[in-house]
Amino acid sequence: MEKKKVLIVGGGNAGLSVAAQLLRKNKSLDVQVIEPSDKHYYQPAWTLVGAGIFDIRKTVRNEADVIPAGVKWIRDAITEFEPEHNRVKGKSGESYTYDVMVVAPGIQLDWQKVKGLRENLGKNQVSSNYSFDHATYTWDMIKNFTGGVAVFTNPSTPIKCGGAPHKIMYLACDYWRKKGILDKCEVHYISGGSVLFGVKEYLATLQKVVEKNNIHLHLGANAVEVDGINHILYYEEKSADGQPVRKDIHFDILHAVPPQSAPDFIKNSPLADPKNPHGYVEVDKFTLQHTRYANIFSLGDSSNAPCSKTGAAIRKQAPVVVENIISFFNQQKLEKEYHGYSACPIPTQYGKLMLAEFDYSNKPTMTFPFDQAKPRWTMWMLKKYILPWLYWNKILKGTA
Ligand SMILES: Cc1cc2nc3c(=O)[nH]c(=O)nc-3n(C[C@H](O)[C@H](O)[C@H](O)COP(=O)(O)OP(=O)(O)OC[C@H]3O[C@@H](n4cnc5c(N)ncnc54)[C@H](O)[C@@H]3O)c2cc1C
Structure with missing residues (x-):
């Protein structure tokens, strides 16, 4: 039987999280990531770089070294979507087809x-x-x-x-x-x-x-x-x-x-939400499935899910997209839902940080059993040491 092909546009935080988690769930899938850059960045640490306490060189790795095992990397940049034909076109002139596509090319500055x-x-x-x-x-x-x-x-x-x-x-x-x-x-x-x-x-x-x-x-x-x-x-x-x-x-x-806005090739495509002035990919905000093309999903900074755009949000979105893709292939109802979780770790001074967590309702959704509105040294340590480690060693490998 031919393998089902999942094509992921963008090999950043969202794209690689989904790629790694998908293969962990179902090894028989053919997972391909289209990504033009040979570098992968851990952007959340750039605030600490600007504050003189993080080495910029530790925020970048070769894309080849972070592509999850078993995932095929296609070095190209998508320029056009043809969702009616399950096909996309790349800058190279090549076309790529898919059974399911995940759109995650980030945001445009x-x-x-x-x-x-x-x-x-x-x-x-x-x-x-x-x-x-x-x-x-x-x-x-x-x-x-x-x-x-x-x-x-x-x-x-x-x-x-x-x-x-x-x-x-x-x-x-x-x-x-x-x-x-x-x-x-x-x-x-x-x-x-x-x-x-x-x-x-x-x-x-x-x-x-x-x-x-x-x-x-x-x-x-x-x-x-x-x-x-x-x-x-x-x-x-x-x-x-x-x-x-x-x-x-x-x-x-x-x-x-x-x-910032959606990348131009998203804005000018049939995938964009016509009502969104910034041109993000139109998805159901709970299932993250495209509202008009059932075999397309989107997450991360490029989707129109009305959440705060962060890597923390992606941590909750990726498992939803993965489960729903599997349900889609099994012709089952999509049951996994994302409820807008996002987190913003805000340092209020050197050595103290407020970990603001919230969801679509803009209500605090605190992970820890203490008042997270109070800046703490432990949360500072989380931001400075634990989260970067978690990103490179767990999130990109699909285990966190
Ligand atoms: C200064 C700063 C501080 C931040 N602080 C935090 C924080 O403290 N906590 C937090 O959770 N988040 C933080 N973030 C946000 C976080 O980095 C982003 O939300 C996250 O990286 C988004 O992931 P993504 O996969 O959607 O996009 P990205 O990680 O940006 O990846 C998008 C990928 O798509 C690729 N791409 C672009 N165009 C194409 C194309 N045409 N075809 C194919 N691929 C393409 C790009 O090359 C890129 O690799 C911060 C960001 C910045 C800049």
Whole structure:
């Protein structure tokens, strides 16, 4: 009998988690991953790289070394979907067919939507932990800062790891306090979001951190342009009658996070959710099956499941996708459900971290038998040592 073929688009956190777990459940499947990059990144540690406490080289491995045993890696980039024919096209000109497809090519960083941002990254005191190439420059800026205006931005679009734009700000403030210069620093958070954090139990903790560090919050304010030479950030706020008002702020250092959306080849495909302004893959938010193409599933940053986009979310999504694919092949009802679990480990200072866990209802879903809204040293150790180990040794191998 011919093997059933599962084609996975994207060999990142989500794609490899599903590939490894699928083969553990059913060795008779033909599992293939299409991934253009020869490098695989552990992105959650980039915040720690920017804070000077994690070696950037430990956040990257060769893709060939992390592809799960038994999985075939096709080095190509998908450019087009033909779901009516169970076929996709690659940049190489090749076409690939499948019985079931899993779509997991991550999220696109739209640097160009903030004029001048990409051009200034890594120079003129402008950085971003969202770039492997520049996270170390963030640390250079923080370490060498002697006082002045420090600006941190967060876009209005959904992003991967909603906490990352402010995590680095709390660590920077703590570093400057310990260096004895915090009273010479004027710290601004310019965020397109309407709140600092969406879950009120965790928000209360962060508000105290903001107060303690005397951070100036600008909510509903969207960065639009960086003038690196003159150290000016332009941003837009809405006036009382809803009109955009352009403002500017001088910075001595700037940590910027770009707007994000589904990769263009997803946005422009029949798989995209036509109602989603960011073009994510349209799935049932519980089964993660495509709402129009029954043999397509999607998870991770590229799906329109209305959860917070994190690796932690993928840990709960991957087993759901795997079980439901197996049920699909067995022509059974898809019974496994994902309920929006996500986690955001937010360091509030060096050595202390609040592990915010929540679900679709934005209610805390705490794993540990203590109040996780309280920042703790144990949770810091989890983020710094245990989670990276778990990622490389268990999650990518399909055993956690
Ligand atoms: C600074 C930062 C801090 C973060 N902190 C945390 C944290 O503390 N906790 C947490 O849980 N998460 C965190 N995250 C988020 C986490 O890294 C992502 O949610 C996770 O990596 C998403 O996995 P994914 O597989 O959907 O996408 P990715 O891991 O980005 O993988 C997508 C893959 O698809 C490939 N691809 C792209 N285009 C194509 C194509 N055309 N064809 C085929 N393949 C393609 C890419 O090369 C890539 O390998 C953080 C992210 C950042 C940037």
